[in-house]
Amino acid sequence: MEKVYNLNYYNRKIVCLAIPGKIIKIIKKDDLASIDYGDGTRRTANISLVDVKNGDYVLVHAGFAIERIDENEAKKTLELFREMLSDAEDK
């Protein structure tokens, strides 16, 4: 029988490199947006480095949103992994 490893998600904020959050409200004149991190934390971040709209998900690093997270691509990731695991060459 194949061994099962438990790989639980953990709180990424420990190493605060870049964390995902959802844009709640953009404050246009200052290039700022209120970001919800999903755990009750809301903080303002600078969005001058990205093109985003309310409701988009972004990665935030050092107070700046550095990229928009592609929601569809994120949903597809596991599907992509499954495909790669069933590669023809391995059969």
Added chain:
Amino acid sequence: MFSINNNKIANDIINKIKKKNNNLKFMHVCGTHQDTLVKNGLDFLLKDCGIEIGQGPGCPVCVTTPKEIEEMITLAKTDKIVTTFGDMIRVPGQNQSLENLKTEGYKIQTVYSIDDAISIAKKKKDKEIVFMAVGFETTAPTTASAILKKPPSNFSILCCHRTIPFALKSILDMGELKIDGLIEPGHVSTIIGSKPYEFISKEYKIPQVIAGFEPIDILMSALMLIKQIEKKSPFVENEYSRVVKRDGNIKAQSVIEKTFDICDIKWRGFPIIPKSGLILKSDFNKYDARIKFEDELINLKNFKFKEPKGCRCGELLRGLISPKDCPLFGVKCLPDSPIGPCMVSMEGSCNIDYKYSKKN
């Protein structure tokens, strides 16, 4: 939020890796990758599969040179408010750290973002505020964006930004260790994209995978590297496609280009690495603390620093040893009283290993 986790797939990946006859050494250059590896026991798991993954110079705090820390200490001692990110203030300089200075009453403030440092400058107009700008390509655009917005004239930066691709080249050129594959940092790649790594696969025939930060991302990237090695066709593969685009974040790249020139720079544990640093363009001289306070920093021009006795951070940063190979690790060098930078930073491999209790 955006947790990518699936035990079935993770197990399939592990079993697939296990079936292969591996004897491989991979390197990554990212503190968050190291955290994911060690926290989840993936380092041991992969070692059982014949794969060793070591951390290279992937911690901005760790590769900042003692000279740069001494520059900040000097500026703090001349009645300025110096600001930087949390871990940086704890790295020992020649005799003391910025944190030690703080206890003596000097004005040292940790900030979350360069914008916070600028806010201090706006409030305290009679004081000079210096921000120690450390970090790789992930952080450089935040500095650039702030500088382009013309902060107040009592604000300046001590630029310590470094960039990853040529540091990787330097490690490969030094040839001190065998590297079969590189796991590239997801957040640096978010900014620069995958193109800047392509020359490495071409010139050195080394496979590369840009990886995300979930345990499953690391496992998948290991499998991707193994497959590339089998096929003998090294290239830059993107495992973290939900964030990283081939061209990267163009907007961020353009603010970097507008603000910085590329320079040669020394990394802690390394000699000077060509084209691996960023320096403010001459248009922004008034924000360059090294120019603005040239007279105060003049004594540090030929600064020669001796590494603390017994400290092996240099070798660790070059991927030659692991924390437990250093006699100071967990004995004299502890998170509360660090001797080398790799024990200070939450992205340093000694700190990470210690935190997850692998003291022996």
